[in-house]
Amino acid sequence: MSRIPRPALPAAQVLAQFRALPPAVRRRFLLLLAPWVAAVLVGFPWLWNELDQTARAPLLRTRDSILFETLDILQRTLGSVRQDVVLLADLAAPLRPESDAASQLFLTFARSAGAYDQVRWIDTQGQERVRVNTRGAAPRLVPQAELQNKADRPYFRLGIELPADTLYLSPLDLNVENGVVERPHEPTLRMVTPVHRDGTVQGLVAINYRAARLLDRLTQLGKRHQLNVYLANSAGYWLQAPRAQDSWAWQLGRPERTVAYSHPALWQAMAVEPRGQFSDATGDWLFARLQISQAGASASEERTRLVSDLDLRVAVQIPAEAALEAGWRARIVLLAVLACVLYFGLRLTWHGARTLIEEERQSDELRRTNAALQEANENLRTVQADLARAERLSSLGLMVAGVAHELNTPLGSAGLSLSTVQQQLRQLQEQLDVGLRKSDLERFLVQARAALELSDASIRRAAGIVQRFKQVAVDRTTLERRSFDLAETLRDADPRLRKWPAHHPIALHLDLQPGLAMNSYPGPLEQVVSNLLGNALTHAFEGRGHGQIAIQATADGPEHVVIRVSDDGTGIPAENRARIFDPFFTTHRRGGGTGLGLHITHQLVTEMLGGRITLEGPSGGMGSGATFVVRVPREAPQRPA
Numbered sequence: 001m002s003r004i005p006r007p008a009l010p011a012a013q014v015l016a017q018f019r020a021l022p023p024a025v026r027r028r029f030l031l032l033l034a035p036w037v038a039a040v041l042v043g044f045p046w047l048w049n050e051l052d053q054t055a056r057a058p059l060l061r062t063r064d065s066i067l068f069e070t071l072d073i074l075q076r077t078l079g080s081v082r083q084d085v086v087l088l089a090d091l092a093a094p095l096r097p098e099s100d101a102a103s104q105l106f107l108t109f110a111r112s113a114g115a116y117d118q119v120r121w122i123d124t125q126g127q128e129r130v131r132v133n134t135r136g137a138a139p140r141l142v143p144q145a146e147l148q149n150k151a152d153r154p155y156f157r158l159g160i161e162l163p164a165d166t167l168y169l170s171p172l173d174l175n176v177e178n179g180v181v182e183r184p185h186e187p188t189l190r191m192v193t194p195v196h197r198d199g200t201v202q203g204l205v206a207i208n209y210r211a212a213r214l215l216d217r218l219t220q221l222g223k224r225h226q227l228n229v230y231l232a233n234s235a236g237y238w239l240q241a242p243r244a245q246d247s248w249a250w251q252l253g254r255p256e257r258t259v260a261y262s263h264p265a266l267w268q269a270m271a272v273e274p275r276g277q278f279s280d281a282t283g284d285w286l287f288a289r290l291q292i293s294q295a296g297a298s299a300s301e302e303r304t305r306l307v308s309d310l311d312l313r314v315a316v317q318i319p320a321e322a323a324l325e326a327g328w329r330a331r332i333v334l335l336a337v338l339a340c341v342l343y344f345g346l347r348l349t350w351h352g353a354r355t356l357i358e359e360e361r362q363s364d365e366l367r368r369t370n371a372a373l374q375e376a377n378e379n380l381r382t383v384q385a386d387l388a389r390a391e392r393l394s395s396l397g398l399m400v401a402g403v404a405h406e407l408n409t410p411l412g413s414a415g416l417s418l419s420t421v422q423q424q425l426r427q428l429q430e431q432l433d434v435g436l437r438k439s440d441l442e443r444f445l446v447q448a449r450a451a452l453e454l455s456d457a458s459i460r461r462a463a464g465i466v467q468r469f470k471q472v473a474v475d476r477t478t479l480e481r482r483s484f485d486l487a488e489t490l491r492d493a494d495p496r497l498r499k500w501p502a503h504h505p506i507a508l509h510l511d512l513q514p515g516l517a518m519n520s521y522p523g524p525l526e527q528v529v530s531n532l533l534g535n536a537l538t539h540a541f542e543g544r545g546h547g548q549i550a551i552q553a554t555a556d557g558p559e560h561v562v563i564r565v566s567d568d569g570t571g572i573p574a575e576n577r578a579r580i581f582d583p584f585f586t587t588h589r590r591g592g593g594t595g596l597g598l599h600i601t602h603q604l605v606t607e608m609l610g611g612r613i614t615l616e617g618p619s620g621g622m623g624s625g626a627t628f629v630v631r632v633p634r635e636a637p638q639r640p641a
Helices: 011-020 023-092 100-113 154-159 212-223 264-272 320-350 356-434 438-472 486-491 522-540 597-608
Strands: 116-122 128-133 166-169 187-197 200-210 228-233 238-240 275-280 283-289 305-308 312-319 482-485 506-512 517-520 547-556 560-567 612-616 627-633
Touching: 023 100, 023 116, 023 166, 023 187, 023 200, 023 212, 023 283, 023 312, 023 320, 100 116, 100 128, 100 356, 116 187, 154 166, 154 187, 154 200, 212 228, 212 238, 264 275, 264 283, 264 312, 283 320, 312 320, 356 438, 482 486, 486 506, 486 517, 486 522, 486 547, 517 522, 522 547, 522 560, 522 597, 522 627, 597 612
Parallel strands: 166 305, 506 547
Antiparallel strands: 116 128, 116 200, 166 187, 187 200, 228 238, 228 312, 275 283, 283 312, 482 517, 547 560, 560 627, 612 627
């Protein structure tokens, strides 16, 4: 039978009843009220400060993330320009600047690149011999009468003195034509490298990178999060400034408007420290100096040395108004929480003596609160599932981007070679019209054969990349699961494991424990061992004519087996160990490597066989090589349909 709720009493009547209570009861009431008073007087100031710091923490993390992303964008942009300069110099080396082939090469390169303002060949006297301008609708080959002499430009004076396989990177500034800063302003970055033929300098290949889009991208990166991204050079001038009139000041007749002029204390910190934080009335700053590193460079880039005058400082600012807004939001939240605490505290204290009907009401409130929490928990699970799907899509996007990047180089080389053959065919046709000599035909055959061989090699490499990528994405539901003997299956991983060639310079040692019964997938297991063996033969003994490889398989308890593939080769550098299982990471790019072998191996071990693969240090007793350790269960996990 339900109880009849007690009617609420007026406040004056409750106060009168309280004064009529015995002193002991009133003391108990005050003791009940004391924790709430203490929480308000002591906890509120502490929470006020802590919640303000918590509210600012996301802004600080976002600021750190934007600085890292900005530096990464700059590094990747410079790496791309560097790769293009090296490629163009290699292609131009056998040509003469006055030839049509050179003009066609530079025009084709500018059309395929798209991000460069100018692509030029400058001779040893500073005279432009070939220049392609890319502004407007399409790249344009500049007539000989409009070519300029750049002997007085710093990038020419420094670049022409460089040894072979060396690049020079200029500072970032506004482009100057005929002694005048261009309008509208065109921020430009120049990279040059000398062209050598038979040990003699033939001139420079110079690329003008159009940096306006890059700077705008960095600006928008900050604005998306209500932050500001700024750049300054080593001379203390703004390239992107808090105030527009301070940008490029030294070129626009305002040499006094340096960083020290607008933010003296900030510049004092930026000039001394390579990375740090700074706060002033304008906001909170995080700055770092751009370090141009060789990490992640391709094989063609690794053989070149970079001389750089590009010394940039990147600064990310949390504006004072953004920080203040975050702080006030935190304070409003805290005031709301305080109001709730006071309300419930006073309510519980005020009605502490009421009957079980009030307790029932409170229980009902708790049930409703619990239902709300359950609903919130279900919503959280839904959000987590969405985040997991988004992460998988992001991983797929990274994989596709990697494949596109890998395919771009061989296909670009093939396209450039075929374009060269087409140009040579047109020239041969013209020579047929005026009279074809035997030397012209022989020269055409030599050049065409070389271009077609390069195209064939590039297309084969692209096909190989596609084939390896198909292995990454293979439909594993077709793989067979069965029982087998581990030692016999491992000997089938490679025909040479049954009978190693006696004349082979690399010795093989097999130590396979007999009688290890497995219920797993022999196909993926054979591919894992085959990949590890092939990886050792390809990479471990470069520059050496002999060595040893050992394959060992032993039981690891009653439920697992361990397979070790060891070599006494050159080993893996410490800086590469963390990335060896990443897709497309390879140190053998010029030799045709795709960087997918160890990635596929890692996927097969972890996803198909339910185990793990690790790289250990020098193999025991065999020198300074490497040991790959594969630990898999004898009973492979069931895969979902």
